[in-house]
Amino acid sequence: MRRLTGVLARRDRTQRFIDSSDFAKHPERCTYRGTTFVGSTRAYALDVAADDGDTERLYLDAATALPVRIAYDDDDGTTTVDLSDWRSIGGRRFPFRSVTSDGDHAFDLTQTTTSISLDVPIAPEVFSPFVARTIDMSGSATIALDWNEGHLYAPVTIAGHRYLFLIDTGAQDIVLDAHVAAQLDLHPEGAIEASGATRTGGLRVARLAELDVGAGRMHDLVVSTIDLATSTRGAFRIDGILGYPFFAQALVRIDIANRSMTFGPPGSFAVAGDRLPLTLDRSFPETDLRIPGAAPAPFIIDTGNSDEVLLYKPFVDRHAGIVPYAVANDNNYGIGGRTRSYRSTLEQIELGSTPIYHADTNVMLASRGAFADRVDAGNVGLGVLKNFVMTFDYANDALYLEHGADFDDGRLRV
Numbered sequence: 264m265r266r267l268t269g270v271l272a273r274r275d276r277t278q279r280f281i282d283s284s285d286f287a288k289h290p291e292r293c294t295y296r297g298t299t300f301v302g303s304t305r306a307y308a309l310d311v312a313a314d315d316g317d318t319e320r321l322y323l324d325a326a327t328a329l330p331v332r333i334a335y336d337d338d339d340g341t342t343t344v345d346l347s348d349w350r351s352i353g354g355r356r357f358p359f360r361s362v363t364s365d366g367d368h369a370f371d372l373t374q375t376t377t378s379i380s381l382d383v384p385i386a387p388e389v390f391s392p393f394v395a396r397t398i399d400m401s402g403s404a405t406i407a408l409d410w411n412e413g414h415l416y417a418p419v420t421i422a423g424h425r426y427l428f429l430i431d432t433g434a435q436d437i438v439l440d441a442h443v444a445a446q447l448d449l450h451p452e453g454a455i456e457a458s459g460a461t462r463t464g465g466l467r468v469a470r471l472a473e474l475d476v477g478a479g480r481m482h483d484l485v486v487s488t489i490d491l492a493t494s495t496r497g498a499f500r501i502d503g504i505l506g507y508p509f510f511a512q513a514l515v516r517i518d519i520a521n522r523s524m525t526f527g528p529p530g531s532f533a534v535a536g537d538r539l540p541l542t543l544d545r546s547f548p549e550t551d552l553r554i555p556g557a558a559p560a561p562f563i564i565d566t567g568n569s570d571e572v573l574l575y576k577p578f579v580d581r582h583a584g585i586v587p588y589a590v591a592n593d594n595n596y597g598i599g600g601r602t603r604s605y606r607s608t609l610e611q612i613e614l615g616s617t618p619i620y621h622a623d624t625n626v627m628l629a630s631r632g633a634f635a636d637r638v639d640a641g642n643v644g645l646g647v648l649k650n651f652v653m654t655f656d657y658a659n660d661a662l663y664l665e666h667g668a669d670f671d672d673g674r675l676r677v
Contacts, residue, residue, distance in 0.1 A: 267544050268542055268543075268544065268660070269542035269543075269544040269545070269549065269561075270317065270542075270544055270545065270638050271544035271545065272544060273315065273316050273317040274316070274317050274319070274335060275316075276313040276314070276315055276316035276317075277311060277312055277313040277316035277317055277318070277319050277335075278319070278333070279313070280292075280311065280313035280316060281311055281319065281321055281330070281333065286309075286311045286313075286321070292311060292312055292313065292314070293309045293310065293311050294309065294310040295307070295308070295309055296308040296309060296310055296320070298325065299322070301322050301331045301332045301345070304324055304325075304331050305324075305325040305326070306322040306323055306324055306325055306331055306332070307322070307323045307325055308320055308321070308322055309321045309322075309323065317335065317336075318335075319333055319334065319335040320332075320333070320334040320335070321333055322334070327349075329346075329349050329356065329358075330346050330358075331345065331346055331347070332344065332345050332346065333346070336637050336638075337365065337637075338365075338458060338633070338635075338636055338637065338638065339458065339629075339630070339631050339632055339633070339635035339636055339637065340365055340366055340631065340635075340637075341365075341366070342363065342364065342365050343363070343364050344361055344362070344363050345361065345362045345364075346358035346360070346361050347359075347360045347361075347362075348360040352379045352381060353381040353382070355381070357376070357379055358376075359375065359376040360373070360374070360375055360376070361373070361374045362374075365456075367456055369454075369456075370454070370455065370456040395511075395658070396481075396482075396511075396512050397512050397513070397528045397529060398476075398479040398480065398481055398509075398512040398513040398526070398527070398528055399479065399480040399481070399482060400478050400479040400480065400527060400528065401478075402527055402528075402531050403514070403525055403526065403527030403531040403532045404477050404478045404479065404525070404526065404527065405477075405523055405524065405525040406418065406476070406477040406523065406524055406526075407522060407523055408430070408517075408522045408523060408524050409427060409522075410519075410522055412569070413569030413645060413646070414429055414567070414569055414645070415429070415430040415517070415519065415566060415645070416428060416429055416430065416501070417430050417476060417505055417524060418476075418477070419474060419475065419476055419502070419503065419505065420474075420475040420476075421443070421447060421471070421473070421474050421475070422447055422473075424443075424446060424447070426443060426502035426503060427501065427502050428501070428502060428503040428504055428505040429501055429503070429504045429505065429567055430505050430517070430524070430566050430567070431504045431505065431506050431565070431566055431567030432506070432507075432510060432547060432548055432563075432564055432565055432566045432567065432655065433506075433547050433563055433565035433566070433567045433568060433633075433642060434504045434505075434506030434507065434547070434567060435506060435507050435545065435546035435547055436486065436487045436504075436506050436507060436508065436546070437471075437474070437484060437486045437487070437503065437504065437505060437506055437507075437508050437509065438486065438487045438488070438489060438491070438503055438504040438506065439469070439471075439486050439487070439488045439502075439503045440488070440489070440490065440491045440492070440501065440502055440503055441488055441489060441490040441491075442502075443488075443502050443503055444469060444488040447471075449469040449470075449471065449488065450469060451467035451468060451469040451488045452467060452468060452469065453467050453468050454466075454467065455467065455468065455487075457487075457489065458632050458633045465489050465490060465493075466487055466488070466489045467487070467488050467489070468485055468486065468487055468488070469485070469486055469488055470483070470484070470485055470486075471483075471484040471485075471486045472484075474486075476505070476509065476526070477526070479513065479526060479527070481508065481509065481512060484508060491503075491504075504567070506546075506547075507543075507546040507547060510548075510655050510657050511543075511546075511657050512528075513526045513527060513528065513529070514526060514527055514528065514529050514530065514531055514532065514534070514654070514655070514656055514658070515654070515655045516532070516534075516652065516653070516654040516655075517566065517652070517653045517654075517655075518652045518667065519645065519648065519649040519651075519652075519653075519667060519669070520649070520652075520667045520668035520669040521668065529656070529657075529658035529659075530658070534654045534656055534661075534663045535654070535663060535665055536651075536652070536654065536663035536664045536665035537614075537615035537616050537617065537663065537664045537665075538615070538661050538662070538663055539564075539614070539615050539661065539662045539663075539664065540660060540661060541564075541657070541660045541661055541662055542561065542660070543657055543660060545638075547563055547565075548563065548564045548655065548657070548662060549561045549562065549563055549564075549638075549639060550562060550564060550662065552612055552613060552614060552640075552643070553612070553613040554585065554609065554611065554612050554613075554640075555610065555611050556582065556584070556585055557582050557585060557640075560578065560639075560640035561638065561639045561640060562639060562640055562641055562642055562643050563639055563641075563642035563643070564642070564643055564648070564653075564662060565642040565643065565644050566644075566645060566648065566653075567644075568642055568643075568644030568645065568646075569644055569645050569646065570623065570625055570644045570645075570646050571622045571623045571624065571643075571644060571646030571647045572609055572612060572622045572623070572624045572625070572641060572642070572643055572644070572646075572647065573604075573624070573625050573626075573627055573634065573641045573642050573644065574586065574609070574624055574625070574626045574627065574640065574641040575627050575634055575635060575636050575639060575640060575641050576626070576627055576628055576629065576630065576634075576635055577635065577636070577637045578639075578640040578641060579626055585609075586607040586608065586609055586624055586626060587607050587608065588605070588607070589605040589606060589607050590605060592605060592606065602627060602628065602629040602632065602634055603628045603629070604625040604626055604627045604628055604634075605625070605626050605628070606623065606624070606625055606626075607624050607625075607626055608621055608622065608623065608624060609621075609622045609624040612643070614643070614647070614651075614664060615664055617664065617666075619647055619650075622646075622647060623646065627641075649667070649669060650666065650667055650669060650670045651664040651665060651666060651667050651670070652664070652665040652666075652667045
């Protein structure tokens with residue numbers, strides 16, 4: 264459970280504005296964009312933005328004035344929601360069919376409504392406050408981490424089997440390699456699109472009763488499964504990925520210099536250091552960082568990235584000259600395979616009160632996938648983060664940074 268504060272909160276405000284029809288009472292928040300066709304339906308296009316909400320494009324059937332499509336910028340492209348099969352229930356109109364698409368139609372999500380009941384009492388327990396899950400352990404504990412080729416790994420136990428999982432704050436889920444799912448006799452379901460270095464299929468979901476990290480136990484998980492070696496073209500031959508659900512259930516302190524991780528239920532140990540506010544709407548930690556020549560922009564704090572800084576193409580395109588251009592000569596790997604980039608230098612980026620100068624930077628050239636994200640400017644990886652002791656406090660939307668034993672004071676001088 265989490266409170267939305269970022270892009271999903273802004274999107275939700277506008278969608279509520281549209282769903283309630285309040286947009287029709289506030290023409291000052293609508294901009295007419297002309298007539299077009301949605302399929303064979305002639306439609307009026309309006310840009311609509313609620314107060315403190317993102318702009319979404321609404322398409323109204325020219326004959327009925329009913330919405331036939333809502334479109335908004337999402338991740339690496341435009342997402343559309345097509346509405347149809349409108350029916351009257353109790354004097355009100357409802358769409359009984361919606362199709363959500365990001366353009367890869369093999370992964371379209373179709374929702375069909377079978378019935379609607381109005382003015383029927385709802386059981387009080389439906390609105391009982393949610394209780395956030397926390398990791399099951401009596402207090403905090405410290406475990407040793409493995410360091411391999413610029414990545415951090417934690418020992419994980421599932422059903423008596425020991426595995427090594429990549430510690431990846433940039434992952435929105437806990438991911439099991441296909442061979443682990445088979446060994447555990449799980450039965451993955453579905454066909455889901457994964458967004459990594461590129462968009463790719465092959466992602467499925469499964470239920471997992473328990474997963475242990477040191478003395479901590481996580482219960483009743485829905486995990487993702489994929490053939491990690493194949494999907495990354497051999498870049499990652501690992502057992503799994505420890506992503507958002509672990510950090511959401513625990514207070515986590517990572518000391519890279521000493522190859523250790525201390526964790527426990529939220530509030531189980533004192534935090535220290537420079538506080539950076541986090542936005543967790545999209546199930547990874549985003550924080551606004553400052554680069555000279557640009558307004559503060561959201562970056563992902565990504566422990567699964569071994570580089571110093573990645574900049575995404577949409578941000579670089581909007582800020583010409585933010586880094587020197589170079590010929591594309593590098594590859595970056597992740598789920599979906601590889602994507603091209605060029606190496607450059609970012610003169611300065613500020614992590615809270617700490618400026619980092621001359622950061623080695625990969626400018627990503629992907630037009631699809633996580634590295635083409637339109638919301639974030641880029642991400643900060645272990646190449647920079649290894650200078651700090653990091654405490655991830657998702658329960659309080661915060662990251663704390665202390666200078667670590669390997670902190671390079673030379674990085675503070677121009």
